[in-house]
Amino acid sequence: MSTDGTTGRAEPAVGRGELIPVLGIGEVRAGDDLAELLADHLPAIADGDIVAVSSKIVSKAEGRVVPGTSRADAIRAEAVRVVASRGESQIVATRHGFVMAAAGVDASNVEAGMLVLLPVDPDASARRIRAGLARRRGVRVGVIVTDTFGRPWRLGQTDLAVGAAGVKVLDEHAGRVDRYGNPLVVTAPAPADEIAAAADLVKPKLAAVPAALVRGLAYLVTAADGPGVRALVRPADQDVFRLGTVEAMRDAIGRSTSGLGDGPPGPEAIRRVLAVAAGPHRASTVGTPGASMAMVSPLDEADRKTVLDRLGLPSGVPCVLLFAAECGSTVGTLELGGARERVLRACAVEGLGARWVPAEEIADRVPADAPWWPDDHYELVGLLAVGAPAEEG
DSSP states (O other): OEEOTTTOOEEOOOOOOEEEEOOOOOOOOTTOOHHHHHHHHOOSOOTTOEEEEEHHHHHHHTTOEEEOSOHHHHHHHHEEEEEEEETTEEEEEETTSOEEEGGGOBOSSSOTTEEEOOOSOHHHHHHHHHHHHHHHHOOOOEEEEEEEEEETTEEEEEEEEEEEESBOOOOOOTTOBOTTSOBOSSOOOOHHHHHHHHHGGGSOTTTTOOEEEEESOGGGBOSSOOSOGGGGSOOGGGOTTOSOHHHHHHHHHHOOOBOBOSSOOOHHHHHHHHHHHHTTSBOOOTTSOOSSSEEEEEOOHHHHHHHHHHHTOOTTOOEEEEEEEETTOHHHHHHHHHHHHHHHHHHHHHTOEEEEEEHHHHHHHSOTTOTTSOOTTEEEEEEEEEESBOOOO
């Protein structure tokens, strides 16, 4: 650690890294001792070095190679849920918590007709290799097991850490202050992933180089094995992209709308619901004949408050939608049924509350000569009050 002579603040450790390919390991078979193979082929190794090892040879040594008669079956067996799919491609979550293409099932750099699966516990694999290197070479090093991942918002792939031992996997900056005095809130570099990606530059996929030595980053090597890459898996409650496209649609279909409360919901959420309400129907003032046989129309503020008061609904509800169908039109009534369900689903997705009031209940409490009541061309089917959700409990 150094100190800034101007401010007196301690500066973070800065390393000058060196990447060295580990050559000559050759084909790895089930039962091979990876720590012994690495110890035999690593150049001079010292305390504070980091060894990045491809998950491919870890899996081979641990017997995680299976006949590849059906890659799809292997992916299903390795996945705990499908996050997204397009055609034959699938992004899935593995039992390790990794979200990746094809569950890491790989048909490259292996005999034809075989598939390589990820190690069962890559962190445990890294710990075994680290302990073996300590016994054989008498050094305290860090070990990272790497695998290739795609990126959802960028083309191309890069290696990330899937297992680690003796390496600081996450460097939380929250609570620190930058050189300009700005507090850091969410910054959290992942050194294990950064090292994995860097090491891949000297162990490219077609070069038969399954490991690399990373030197100069001793400040990231820890005395204890540490929590491993498991500490990098984002908890479900913090994952804003947890649901894939299909899962999100299924979730929306299954949601139920809560009761209606009196708090003010966000205007943007109401606008999105109104856009869904319009749908294929014509949104216009009730009583004005439209081109379609069904209309969904919002009441203006004065009429809305009158209706809410007469129906005993919360006075702060910001949106009341009238559903009217052309008199005698069965098709129009069916259209409105579909529109109502879409709006209710939209309310559930937006976290809004809603209450449906059928025309019969309205007629008992609201005079038929109200200015917004449909004329003889349309008949009122009901209204939907949309607003804040009812408070639980």
